[in-house]
Amino acid sequence: MDIKEIIKPENLVYSKSKVQIDTITHYCPGCTHGVVHKLISELIDEMGIQEKTVGVAPVGCAVFAYNYIDIDWQEAAHGRAPAVATGIVRLNPDKFVFAYQGDGDLASIGAGEIIHACNRGENILVVFINNGIYGMTGGQMAPTTIENMVTSTTPCGRDHERNGYPLKMTDLVAQLPGTSYVTRQSAQTAASVRKCKRALKKGIQNVLDKKGTSFVEVVSTCNSGWKLTPVQANKWMEENMFPYYPLGDMKDSEKGEPVSNN
Amino acid sequence: MGELRLMKGNEVLAEAAIRCGCDGYFGYPITPQSEVMEMLMERQPWDETGMVVLQAESEVAAINMVYGAAGSGKKVMTSSSSPGVSLMSEGISYIAGAELPCLVVNVQRGGPGLGTIQPSQADYFQAVKGGGHGDYKMIVLAPSSVQEMNDFVDLAFELAFKYRNPAMILTDGAIGQMMEKVELSDYKKRWTEKEVNEKNGSWATFGKPSTRERNVITSLELDSAKMEVNNQRFQEKYRRMEAEEQRYEAIQCDDAEYLFVAFGTAARVCEKAVEIAREKGIKVGLLRPITLFPFPKDVIKELAPKVKGFLSVEMNAGQMVEDVKLAVYDAGCNQHVEFFGRMGGIIPSPGEVVEALEQKLMKEGK
Amino acid sequence: MTEEMIIAGFGGQGVLSMGKILAYSGIMEDKEVTWFPSYGPEMRGGTANVTVIVSDNRISSPVLHEYDTAIILNQQSMDKFEKAVKPGGTLLYDPNGIVNHPTRNDINIYKVEGTKTAVEMGNPKVFNMIVFGSFLKVKPILKLDNVEKGLEKSLPERYHKLIPLNLEAIKKGQEIVETVLEV
Numbered sequence: 001m002d003i004k005e006i007i008k009p010e011n012l013v014y015s016k017s018k019v020q021i022d023t024i025t026h027y028c029p030g031c032t033h034g035v036v037h038k039l040i041s042e043l044i045d046e047m048g049i050q051e052k053t054v055g056v057a058p059v060g061c062a063v064f065a066y067n068y069i070d071i072d073w074q075e076a077a078h079g080r081a082p083a084v085a086t087g088i089v090r091l092n093p094d095k096f097v098f099a100y101q102g103d104g105d106l107a108s109i110g111a112g113e114i115i116h117a118c119n120r121g122e123n124i125l126v127v128f129i130n131n132g133i134y135g136m137t138g139g140q141m142a143p144t145t146i147e148n149m150v151t152s153t154t155p156c157g158r159d160h161e162r163n164g165y166p167l168k169m170t171d172l173v174a175q176l177p178g179t180s181y182v183t184r185q186s187a188q189t190a191a192s193v194r195k196c197k198r199a200l201k202k203g204i205q206n207v208l209d210k211k212g213t214s215f216v217e218v219v220s221t222c223n224s225g226w227k228l229t230p231v232q233a234n235k236w237m238e239e240n241m242f243p244y245y246p247l248g249d250m251k252d253s254e255k256g257e258p259v260s261n262n
Numbered sequence: 263m264g265e266l267r268l269m270k271g272n273e274v275l276a277e278a279a280i281r282c283g284c285d286g287y288f289g290y291p292i293t294p295q296s297e298v299m300e301m302l303m304e305r306q307p308w309d310e311t312g313m314v315v316l317q318a319e320s321e322v323a324a325i326n327m328v329y330g331a332a333g334s335g336k337k338v339m340t341s342s343s344s345p346g347v348s349l350m351s352e353g354i355s356y357i358a359g360a361e362l363p364c365l366v367v368n369v370q371r372g373g374p375g376l377g378t379i380q381p382s383q384a385d386y387f388q389a390v391k392g393g394g395h396g397d398y399k400m401i402v403l404a405p406s407s408v409q410e411m412n413d414f415v416d417l418a419f420e421l422a423f424k425y426r427n428p429a430m431i432l433t434d435g436a437i438g439q440m441m442e443k444v445e446l447s448d449y450k451k452r453w454t455e456k457e458v459n460e461k462n463g464s465w466a467t468f469g470k471p472s473t474r475e476r477n478v479i480t481s482l483e484l485d486s487a488k489m490e491v492n493n494q495r496f497q498e499k500y501r502r503m504e505a506e507e508q509r510y511e512a513i514q515c516d517d518a519e520y521l522f523v524a525f526g527t528a529a530r531v532c533e534k535a536v537e538i539a540r541e542k543g544i545k546v547g548l549l550r551p552i553t554l555f556p557f558p559k560d561v562i563k564e565l566a567p568k569v570k571g572f573l574s575v576e577m578n579a580g581q582m583v584e585d586v587k588l589a590v591y592d593a594g595c596n597q598h599v600e601f602f603g604r605m606g607g608i609i610p611s612p613g614e615v616v617e618a619l620e621q622k623l624m625k626e627g628k
Numbered sequence: 629m630t631e632e633m634i635i636a637g638f639g640g641q642g643v644l645s646m647g648k649i650l651a652y653s654g655i656m657e658d659k660e661v662t663w664f665p666s667y668g669p670e671m672r673g674g675t676a677n678v679t680v681i682v683s684d685n686r687i688s689s690p691v692l693h694e695y696d697t698a699i700i701l702n703q704q705s706m707d708k709f710e711k712a713v714k715p716g717g718t719l720l721y722d723p724n725g726i727v728n729h730p731t732r733n734d735i736n737i738y739k740v741e742g743t744k745t746a747v748e749m750g751n752p753k754v755f756n757m758i759v760f761g762s763f764l765k766v767k768p769i770l771k772l773d774n775v776e777k778g779l780e781k782s783l784p785e786r787y788h789k790l791i792p793l794n795l796e797a798i799k800k801g802q803e804i805v806e807t808v809l810e811v
Binding site for chain 2: 077090
């Protein structure tokens, strides 16, 4: 029996967005990247902005983001996505430009670029996938790795005496007057995926409305790097990462508004 | 005739950028080139031509902004001085690997490290041999006057877009800080969005219309077989530059028995040295490479059999002399190729150069 | 005609701007010009010097080891540049603060009481234009009306009201220059 005979139009309950490219994924089963890619694709499609969107891909597992979302892409050097996005958007202020970055990329080698792009209030969306580890290079400590977490470069667990403390980038950029919408989300349940999509949509809309930088962190899993099954990884994230990286909107204001210190 | 002004080389770079229809400049302050961005900010071209000027948080950010903006098919540039260009070298490698056009200006100062803020040509190797990682080349133009600082901005963009490759203006603190009479270029309009689309729509990323496939700008290719094909394409392009873009100026070379080879500020010194030496009856000429990559080796091959020797005069420890030697060797000649240079930010004087010619090439047995 | 000169003194004496006005005046006379300063921290309060070349032909080296004319405005510059004047060349100096006066006898030497006269004129800032006037007297390479145009070009518009004062200083300099030695 041919597949087309099974999937009849009248039986269709779900189809992937046409902005999402039909290809085999290189992401591991259980990885959060795929879900967030899907959400971004859906939103670009639903909001009708494919023709004006330019994505900036990071170095890390999402280096191949351009293989999955059918838009113009530019691949940045490690950590430099906010600078690359700045260059694009400054010369093309009517385009929707977003940088997609992981935690090693954004919070470690690219800490300078993200702070300054947010501080200038560049009219871009930053999607920040925080799984607390360097996934692509094989599970080394990231700046966001939580204390006592075992990685290949902290085999006895992260010890702040040796390695410093996990860095809360989202809290940092929320302090900058250039950012307008700063939030921390996750994507491990149907409900959280829906919430995450709403957050991404708001971020995109803010950019279209020229409100300055929107910053959406997605607390994520890397079950391969964490050496857990996808289900165990979700549970571990909820139990260990959420207490340190609590979910929710951190800032929702106009660019340039004074930041409260409460 | 264009407008005549007395201007600093650095200021002229800024003025020429505005006038040639440059879309964006991203930079970071460093002596001795800070006047470039200062002049741009003073001129406020965003009101006049729509050109964007942004002070970045670092040279690293600046070159990556250039990378991003160049990816959208527009004319963008940055400028820095030696230590800053070292920081940019990673980004330049990405730009070369992604085959994007842009202009990088290096107003050189002495090194290594923080070195000195005085003029130098010690970044010759960095500029012409790659600089960053991987097999790549930039088109490198070496102005030797304030007028050429004006002229080469437009030329550099033209070549950068012709080959979809980064181009560099390699100059130094002397020409950057020097004022000379300059005839400014007439204004060229910036490309409209439509023109950018027509010229560069096949590769640039400014949003994917439904009429074409998505454009992806990247230097990454994990499949070695495909990467080698990319490398071969780059190399073919560099060879095409070598075949088509060698530029030089020959001064009193026709009857010369000896030749100075020098670029930029050193070439100016050598031009004077030619005058002094000729007054003493020494038949010497000056070959001034204008493109450092592609190096004008064809003319050296042509001249080599006619002369007794070459003196490469540089403001470094002897870098271009290697390319002169290669060109002479390629010509199947065995003429002496000697080197004279000063370092540390010191410009050799014309008298010193003549003395070096006499000592190194004209003594008995040479 | 090619005139290769060095103007050297303290930062703040108007060395660089004198050179700039000279160069701009040269452009007004259809000459080629090069103005090459010492740059960097040494400019701030220390010695400042600028090489200015004015020529009918294309100018070669901005860096010279000998000069047609040296305009010397402090002792350090005298020590450094007296010996760099070409035989038969010109040395113009302000004796104010000079302990060791020039001793060469194969060059033309002139002096101008620029510092003193500027104070007498009630405006120390015109010092450099007095010296410039003296230079134009001993080396009349530029016409005065082109110098006036050069002043207009090199001064920002808000300072144009000062042009008559500057011209007066130039004329004063032409009057008061003294010949020490002519060869």
